[in-house]
Amino acid sequence: MNFNQLIIILGKQNFKSIAVSCFATFLYTSIGCTEILAQPQKNQLSTTVNATPTAFPLIQNRRVPSILTDKADSEVVTIVANALASDLQLVSGTKPAILNGLNNNEDYLIIAGTIGHSKYIDQLIKSKKINVDAIQNKWETYSISTVSAPIKGVKQALVIAGSDRRGTAYGLFEISKLAEVSPWVWWADVKPKPQKELYVLAGNVVSKEPSVKYRGIFINDEDWGLHPWAAKNMDTDIKDIGPKTYAKVFELLLRLKANLIWPAMHDSTKAFWYYPQNPVVVDKYAIVIGSTHCDMMLRSNTFEWQVGYEQEYGRKPGIYRYDTNKDEVYKYWEDRVNAAKNYEAMYTVGMRGIRDGGITGPETKEGKIALVENIIDDQRSIFKKYFGALSNALQIFCPYKEVLDLYTGGLKVPDDVTLVWTDDNFGYLRQLSNTAEQKRSGSSGIYYHLSYLGGPHDYTWLSSNSPSLIAYEMTKAYQFGADKFWVVNVGDIKPAELETQFFLDMAWDTKKWTPENASEYVYDWAKSTFGEEFATEIALIKNQYYQLAQSGKPEHMGLLKFDAATQKQRLAAYTDLVEKVDQLKTRMPHSLRDSYFQLIEYPSKGAALMNQKIFYAQMSLEATETDKKLALDYSQKAKNALEQIIALTHHYNKEIENGKWDGIITHAPRNLETFAMPNIANPEILSDSLRYPAPFDRRYLEKVITSIDGASSSNIVSLNASDCKTKKEIPSEKIIIVKGLGVGGKSISRYPFTGKSFKNDEYLHAPYVEYEVNLKAGEYKLSLKSLPTDAINNERNLSMAVVVNRGAPLFIDADNSKKNKNWTMSVVRGYFEKVLPFKVEKTGETKIRIYLQDTGLALSRIDIVK
Known part of the structure; x- marks a missing residue:
C-alpha cells in the first residue's frame, strides 16, 4: 500500500477533525502499515477451484475423499484424521469417512501415516511411490505428495507421511489449512468459507524441522x-x-x-x-x-x-x-x-x-x-x-x-x-x-x-x-x-x-518472522483468518492497538499520569480505532461476526474504554473548581465507559455463539482497583452496580506516577530514532528499523544480536547514527528513550555513547535489569529514559551522534528539551 492509497482509506473514516487525521496518519506511518505486504509462502502446496488433469480433488461437487490410516499407527493420527474430516465437512458439507483398510471403492484417497508405524506409508515407500529420505529420522517433519495410482484401484492419493507421530499430525492439519480452516476454528469460532470445488495442484512438500524442539x-x-x-x-x-x-x-x-x-x-x-x-x-x-x-x-x-x-x-x-x-x-x-x-x-x-x-x-x-x-x-x-x-x-x-x-x-x-x-x-x-x-x-x-x-x-x-x-x-x-x-x-x-x-x-x-518484518505478521494472520478482503484494515486496527498499548497497557492506566496534550491524542486515536472497528464490522460476513468480536472488537473497544474511563475521571476532578458543568459531563463519560466495558463482557459471555463462552472472561480480574470506577467529580451519578466494595483509592496512583510528555509541546524537539541523517554500520552487521516497537512506533537496533560489544574506550569503532537539528544557543536536556530491555548476558552491557558537536562523549548505560522504581516506571510506560544535559554554544545546526555500543538496545525516540 502506498501513501496515496492510505490517504484514500483515511478519507473514508470520516474523522472529526484534521488534527485527529494527522495524528492517526503519523501513527500508521510510524508503525509501517503503509508497507504491509503478503508474505510469500515457500514450499507449500497450492490449491485451485478449477479441475486440472493432475490436480487432486480435495472437494469435488461437495464430495470429499476418504482418509486412510493404519490402526496400528499412533492414536493421535486417528484423532487428527477425525479433526480433519470435521474441518472438510465444515467447508464442503460432506464428512469424509475414516478408513483403516482398503474397500476398493475409492478413486481418490487421503493417506496419512507415520514412517515405520503405518503399513500403507511403508508400502508406498517400498514401491517408490513416495520418497521420504528428506524426513527420515528427523524431528516432527512431514511430507505431503500428490501420487498417481498409489495403490491398485486408486487413481490418485494425497499422501501425508510423518517422520514421527507429531509430524504426521502436523501434516494432516496442513490439509485443513489448504481448505482455509483456521487453527482457531473452535477456540475463536472462525468459520471457514464453504466451497463446492477445491483441488490440490500436483506437487510435493517437505517440511523443515522446527527451529525450537x-x-x-x-x-x-x-x-x-x-x-x-x-x-x-x-x-x-x-x-x-x-x-x-x-x-x-x-x-x-x-x-x-x-x-x-x-x-x-x-x-x-x-x-x-x-x-x-x-x-x-x-x-x-x-x-x-x-x-x-x-x-x-x-x-x-x-x-x-x-x-x-x-x-x-x-x-x-x-x-x-x-x-x-x-x-x-x-x-x-x-x-x-x-x-x-x-x-x-x-x-x-x-x-x-x-x-x-x-x-x-x-x-x-x-x-x-x-x-x-x-x-x-x-x-x-x-x-x-x-x-x-x-x-x-x-x-x-x-x-x-x-x-x-x-x-x-x-x-x-x-x-x-x-x-x-x-x-x-x-x-x-x-x-x-x-x-x-x-x-x-x-x-x-x-x-x-x-x-x-x-x-x-x-x-x-x-x-x-x-x-x-x-x-x-x-x-x-x-x-x-x-x-x-x-x-x-x-x-x-x-x-x-x-x-x-x-x-x-x-x-x-x-527465520520467517524477524524483528524487521514482524509488524507485517498481522496482515498475514488476518488474511488467513478473515480473508484477503479484510486483511489490510484488520492489520491497521491491530497494529494501532499494539502501538497505543506500548505506551500504557489498558490494565496499567491507573498507574500512569499523562499530560493534557497526550491524553487528547490518545482519546482521539482510540476514537479513531473504534470507528474503524465498527465500520469494518458492518462489512464482515455474518458467519464471522462472532470471531471478529472475540479477536478484534472486544480487545480494541476494551482498551479504548479503559482509557476513556481513567482519563475522563481525572479530567472531571480537574474541572471541578473551574467548570462544574464540564466536570459533570466528564463524570458521565467515565461512567458510560465502564458501563460499556461491562456490557461488552456480558455480550462475550452470554450472547455470542449461543452462550458457548459463558464465563470465559471478566472485565475485572481479581477485582483490582484499576478495573473499578475511579473517583469522579460527581459520584452521585453512579448506580449501585458500579460501586465496588472497595472504592478506588487515588493514593494508589501515587505509588507509581509516570509522566508522558506530549510531542506537541513548544519546548520539545522530538525525533524518531529512525530519522537519522547519516549512519555508519560495521562489517557483517546492519542497523535495522523495527516497526511497531517502542514509543513513536519505530526503533533502531543493531542486527544480528550476536554482534560485538564495544567497551567505553572502544566506542569510536562501534556503529553510530547521527542527527542534525537547528537549535539556538543555550542549555538543553537530551532525553533518549529506548525499549526497557536488559543486557543480553554477563559478558555484555547495554551502552550508548553520545557526542554533541564533536564534544566529549557522554556514556549511557540503558540496562533495565535492576528491579527498582526505575524498572517499574520503564515497564509500565514502555520505555527506559536517560536524560543528559548539553550546551549549544552557537545558534545553528547541531549534530548529535549516538554510538550503539551493544546489541539488544532498541532506541526509539530522542527529545531535546529547552
Whole structure:
C-alpha cells in the first residue's frame, strides 16, 4: 500500500477533525502499515477451484475423499484424521469417512501415516511411490505428495507421511489449512468459507524441522476465565479444568504445531494428575507434559501438597522444606516420576516454595545454593532409578525471579539440563546464555509472558504484547542459543489468540518472522483468518492497538499520569480505532461476526474504554473548581465507559455463539482497583452496580506516577530514532528499523544480536547514527528513550555513547535489569529514559551522534528539551 492509497482509506473514516487525521496518519506511518505486504509462502502446496488433469480433488461437487490410516499407527493420527474430516465437512458439507483398510471403492484417497508405524506409508515407500529420505529420522517433519495410482484401484492419493507421530499430525492439519480452516476454528469460532470445488495442484512438500524442539503454552491465572468456563461448559461432571477441556487445548496445540503443555495450577484448579484421564488424554494427543518453574518433578504443589496430600497419602504433610523434611519431599517427587515414567514428559528440577515463592531453607545465599545443588543431585538419582540413563529424562532448570540470583551467585546446574531463561514478566528477557553456557549439551530455552499476575500490576485482562516486541526478544533468544524449549504464559488462552499463534509460529520457524518484518505478521494472520478482503484494515486496527498499548497497557492506566496534550491524542486515536472497528464490522460476513468480536472488537473497544474511563475521571476532578458543568459531563463519560466495558463482557459471555463462552472472561480480574470506577467529580451519578466494595483509592496512583510528555509541546524537539541523517554500520552487521516497537512506533537496533560489544574506550569503532537539528544557543536536556530491555548476558552491557558537536562523549548505560522504581516506571510506560544535559554554544545546526555500543538496545525516540 502506498501513501496515496492510505490517504484514500483515511478519507473514508470520516474523522472529526484534521488534527485527529494527522495524528492517526503519523501513527500508521510510524508503525509501517503503509508497507504491509503478503508474505510469500515457500514450499507449500497450492490449491485451485478449477479441475486440472493432475490436480487432486480435495472437494469435488461437495464430495470429499476418504482418509486412510493404519490402526496400528499412533492414536493421535486417528484423532487428527477425525479433526480433519470435521474441518472438510465444515467447508464442503460432506464428512469424509475414516478408513483403516482398503474397500476398493475409492478413486481418490487421503493417506496419512507415520514412517515405520503405518503399513500403507511403508508400502508406498517400498514401491517408490513416495520418497521420504528428506524426513527420515528427523524431528516432527512431514511430507505431503500428490501420487498417481498409489495403490491398485486408486487413481490418485494425497499422501501425508510423518517422520514421527507429531509430524504426521502436523501434516494432516496442513490439509485443513489448504481448505482455509483456521487453527482457531473452535477456540475463536472462525468459520471457514464453504466451497463446492477445491483441488490440490500436483506437487510435493517437505517440511523443515522446527527451529525450537519443544514449543508450548502455560495455562495460568485461570481463576477468572478458563476455570469457571470449563466448569460450566466442558467438564461439568467435575466442575474443573479436566480431560474434555484439555482435549480441546491439545487439539489447538497440534493445529499450531506446538508439542508441550504446562497445565493450569492455580488454587481454583485441582492438579493435572488428580484426574486419571488427563494424562491419558495428553498421551493420546502426543503432547509433552511438563510443570511450571515452581512445581518441580511434575508435581502441582498448590493443590497436591497443601490440599490433596492427605487424600493421596492418608495423612497431612509436613513442611515443604527439603533440608528438614527430605524423606517426605523425596518420596512425593519419586511417586510422581514412577507414575509418569511411561509418558512423554519434561521434568523441572531444583526447588522453589509453594505458590511461586522462594525456597524455604537456609537464610544465606550460600546455604540456599548448596541446598539446591543437593536437591538436583537427589532428583537425578530418581531419574537414574526409573530411566536408566539420565539422557532419557528431559530436564529443565528455570532461573526465575530469585532463582536467577542463586544461579548467578554460583549455583551449578548439570550440563545436560536445559537452562530456561525468563523475561521480567513484562516481555523483556532478563538474561541469555553467555559463551560458556552456549556450549552446554542441554542447550537453553525461554519462559515468556503474554499475561502476568503480579507487581507492579497484573495484565491478565487483555493481551497487548505486540508481534514486534515478541520477535525482537525471541529472535535475540534464538541467536544466543535458546533453541531447545519455548513456553509462553497465555493466561486463559483467550483473548491472547493472535499473540499465542505468533509466538508458536516463530518457534516453528524463527527465520520467517524477524524483528524487521514482524509488524507485517498481522496482515498475514488476518488474511488467513478473515480473508484477503479484510486483511489490510484488520492489520491497521491491530497494529494501532499494539502501538497505543506500548505506551500504557489498558490494565496499567491507573498507574500512569499523562499530560493534557497526550491524553487528547490518545482519546482521539482510540476514537479513531473504534470507528474503524465498527465500520469494518458492518462489512464482515455474518458467519464471522462472532470471531471478529472475540479477536478484534472486544480487545480494541476494551482498551479504548479503559482509557476513556481513567482519563475522563481525572479530567472531571480537574474541572471541578473551574467548570462544574464540564466536570459533570466528564463524570458521565467515565461512567458510560465502564458501563460499556461491562456490557461488552456480558455480550462475550452470554450472547455470542449461543452462550458457548459463558464465563470465559471478566472485565475485572481479581477485582483490582484499576478495573473499578475511579473517583469522579460527581459520584452521585453512579448506580449501585458500579460501586465496588472497595472504592478506588487515588493514593494508589501515587505509588507509581509516570509522566508522558506530549510531542506537541513548544519546548520539545522530538525525533524518531529512525530519522537519522547519516549512519555508519560495521562489517557483517546492519542497523535495522523495527516497526511497531517502542514509543513513536519505530526503533533502531543493531542486527544480528550476536554482534560485538564495544567497551567505553572502544566506542569510536562501534556503529553510530547521527542527527542534525537547528537549535539556538543555550542549555538543553537530551532525553533518549529506548525499549526497557536488559543486557543480553554477563559478558555484555547495554551502552550508548553520545557526542554533541564533536564534544566529549557522554556514556549511557540503558540496562533495565535492576528491579527498582526505575524498572517499574520503564515497564509500565514502555520505555527506559536517560536524560543528559548539553550546551549549544552557537545558534545553528547541531549534530548529535549516538554510538550503539551493544546489541539488544532498541532506541526509539530522542527529545531535546529547552
